[in-house]
Amino acid sequence: MTNDPANARVPDIIAALVPISEPSGFLVAWTSTRAAEAGAGDIFAMPLGAPIADVRRLTTAQGRDYSARLAPTETPGRYIMVWVSDANGGNLDIWSRFVVP
Numbered sequence: 346m347t348n349d350p351a352n353a354r355v356p357d358i359i360a361a362l363v364p365i366s367e368p369s370g371f372l373v374a375w376t377s378t379r380a381a382e383a384g385a386g387d388i389f390a391m392p393l394g395a396p397i398a399d400v401r402r403l404t405t406a407q408g409r410d411y412s413a414r415l416a417p418t419e420t421p422g423r424y425i426m427v428w429v430s431d432a433n434g435g436n437l438d439i440w441s442r443f444v445v446p
Contacts, residue, residue: 406432
């Protein structure tokens, strides 16, 4: 539950969750438009149960970024993230990057 104003932007309700070696055991990633600089939507992540100060913004391109999925790589503590973005002129593309929480 939140106490957001009626006209506030809201986060995506479909989050990605991946097991990690952090004490919390999981990394959660989600799309949000809450931050003014997030525009139409950026992807954020944090270890589950971590303080809000541990939130990391993973995408910053213009346009909408959403549907993030994470998977572990062969390198401990390193994950691959794929997501959908329309940053290339409105066409939907699948993007990827490595993430180290």
